[in-house]
Amino acid sequence: MSKDLLVEIGTEEIPARFISDAVNQLATRLTDWLQESKITFAEVLTYSTPRRLAVIVKDVAEKQEDIVEEVRGPSLKIAKDEVGNWTKAAQGFARGQGVSVEKLIVKEIKNVEYVFAIKEYQGQEVEQLLPSVIKGIIQSMTFPKNMRWGNQELRFVRPIRWLLTLFGDKLIPIEITDVKSDFKSYGHRFIGQTVTVPSAEQYKSLLKEQFVIVDPAERKELILKQINDLAAEKDWNVPIDEELLEEVVNLVEYPTVLFGSFKEEFLDIPKEVLITTMKEHQRYFPVEDKAGSLLPYFITVRNGDRRSLELVSKGNEKVLTARLADARFFYLEDQKLEISEAVSKLENVVFQEGLGTIGDKVRRITEVSSQLGNLLKLDENTLKNITRTSEICKFDLVTNMVYEFPELQGLMGEKYSRMHGENEEVSKGIFEHYLPRFSGDSLPETVVGQVVSIADKMDNIVGSFSIGKIPTGSQDPLGLRRQAAGIVQILLEKLNNISLKQLFDLAIEAYEQRGLLKRSKNEILLDLDDFFTLRLKNLMQEKGIRYDVIEAVLETDKNDVKRLVDKALSISTEIDDPTFKNVVDSLTRVMNIATKAEKSDTDPSQYVEDEEMNLYKAFEKLQQNTVNVVDAMEILQQLKALKEPIDAYFNKVMVMVDDDKLRSNRLGLLLSISNYIRQYADFNKLVFA
Incomplete structure (x- = not known):
């Protein structure tokens, strides 16, 4: 037999942003308890309005399932002495499990015999369990912000005004903050009336009659x-x-x-x-x-x-x-505020404690942006626009409009700068330097916006890391993960010629020159490497790249974001080809044996077998063919071509010979090849079925 379970918590108006998470939390806590208690149920329905959180669980069993539990104890050797009597260890185990030693049984696991306690639990009537459980669930709920009211101790999202708790057609009696559960619910505050709900089945329709759509x-x-x-x-x-x-x-x-x-x-x-x-x-x-x-x-x-x-x-x-x-x-x-006057006001706006003002930040952004422009070998006019954009990119922060609507930062800067006669590149760059603002947002289209964007975001990240404010777990109040993801996207799709290492060094140097680093440069670099590695992982996962492929390419140089992703995509296109596993086996065989080498020197004149020279020439040819190649797929195809000479080499050549000089020469060749392979990926990380 089964019944429907209805729990409705009536409250004062709950903030809209809290409601969905709150009702899902109530449903999750209820269903988790049902599952843990071996109580079967069917569909779970959630309902909510500003004044109520409600869950209906369909077809809840009226009685728990009977439970038979086996608990493993000590091994039989420890549980019984030489003459077969139960030892103190066995007696203590049985006592702890609430059974007599006579109830212990013996089972063999992996050729070892253990004693087990068999514990049987009689299922209880669910109706008897619900009052204390539902009360406990409601009282333990958590919210971003809580309230206390009257002389009550309970903290809840808003004051509780009524409780409707039914199991089938029976009331589940509970009391919280002087509010007792009842068959009553309440319609719309102004045009509805109190309604008696006899069962969960009628809950939606009865409230709809009182101008409340609960779904x-x-x-x-x-x-x-x-x-x-x-x-x-x-x-x-x-x-x-x-x-x-x-x-x-x-x-x-x-x-x-x-x-x-x-x-x-x-x-x-x-x-x-x-x-x-x-x-x-x-x-x-x-x-x-x-x-x-x-x-x-x-x-x-x-x-x-x-x-x-x-x-x-x-x-x-x-x-x-x-x-x-x-x-x-x-x-x-x-519009009456001159840009120069607005920029000067930034000297009085704190960026972060210990990191100076927004004015200080602007000078760092300008410095890093100019250096990035030089690295990109941009023309003089573009460099000039980058400098001007960085110098005034934050001026709108002191405007009335952005003070009232912070989400309009950048947008108002673009409009106001255009009104004050700034050129189109600079005006657009002011808006674009905030891009991307969220996952899936557009990237800066102009090189001016791209350069200033990554300089600004990198300054935020390095500044926070320099004073030990590094995101942990789900805590990221400054949105540094989002900003790092934005940098990675821009480097991947726009500024391919800038490496992460160059960005790290430039941003750290801007802080170091001003004496603002509170931690050592090496510590910050290590943290930045870990932080951006996770962003790169996320980026490749979003592209549907397998975890083992991601791990394989991340073992190489991670600084060139586009090259890294291109390598992962290239391997992904090959990995389901049955013949690719054979290629990987050959490459990894070279890599594994090469770990025994001390140096990568090899002398072709000392080769004994033709297969040694053939492999050496094949490797030389690969290096010549790829010296100016940037296409990751083309390089992978060249690596695949090594399979045949590698296989022939290992079929004929004994690498680990007794002759030290010959062994060292052979290992040197393999290490040279291995080093080249590892620049592409650590193929040992790939997993094949």
């Missing part, structure tokens, strides 16, 4: 349909920001879409500012025409029905007008 997926679908219907009616285009949509879904219990308007004069403000103001302050969706131009309308979602929608729309318009008036004021005021 967030259903609310999302309803919002999208209403937006699309409205857009079709008005001949609008409504770009849907998924992040905003998810937030709005978790802000309402009964969504009703409506629209409002604002004065056309506000369209003089940059489109990005208008959209950000609507999204960040009001959670509105912007409206465009079919050509993508912003229209003086917005769409919002009301938490309620369609009554008095016109009044609600007017209220939203009034609030948005005030916000847009502020944005226009900031925009006009910022």
